[in-house]
Amino acid sequence: FSNEFHSSTEDAALKRMDWEIERDRFLKRMQRAVNRLSQKERQILVMLYMQNEEMYDYEVYAEMRISQRSYYRTKAKAFYRLAFALRVEVYKDGGAPE
Template structure:
């Protein structure tokens, strides 16, 4: 290879374009993730509770001699759901813990407490200007979207996906 080809290859390797993130759609997804977080903290679904109604039926043995009742299925589903719930809660908490102190304070006060509070209450409470608050919150959302893998990328012209 010649020196000019070598330099040309290095330039090509160093120049790459990162996809742009759609801020509005990404914000909606992060807020949705926090809504799911709150729901998981509060809920144990009724559909996984076993039914306690008496019924009599003849159940022929299966070829594998395996027998599972609705109660067993409900218990397994409930345990699976609780495991999924716990993993999701831990995933969100780990992502929030990776934020800076100010970002973490804003996110916890706004989205992770049981009480619904408005943005203006938070920035007044922590003594921050409105502009700084929204700038820090936007940066925190960007980091959380990447950590939770819920970011939405802008479509390039010509992309049909």
């Protein structure tokens, strides 16, 4: 026996607090990584994934007034740079760099 007493409500509150701290860390990390991208790369990712209204690729490149080819190149480069900034890059052989 110990002198400690934890109710299920206290445990749930502590888990929720830990979750919120982790979420805030992740969001700050993501924000720093996105801010390191070029303006065009950042604009593409924000328009596609960081708005309440869902947009499709063709809507984004039409609104940005860039060609489809240029759009997909920039989008791929944005994901590549974002992966490196977040240190989640994956290599073709499946291993990490040594």
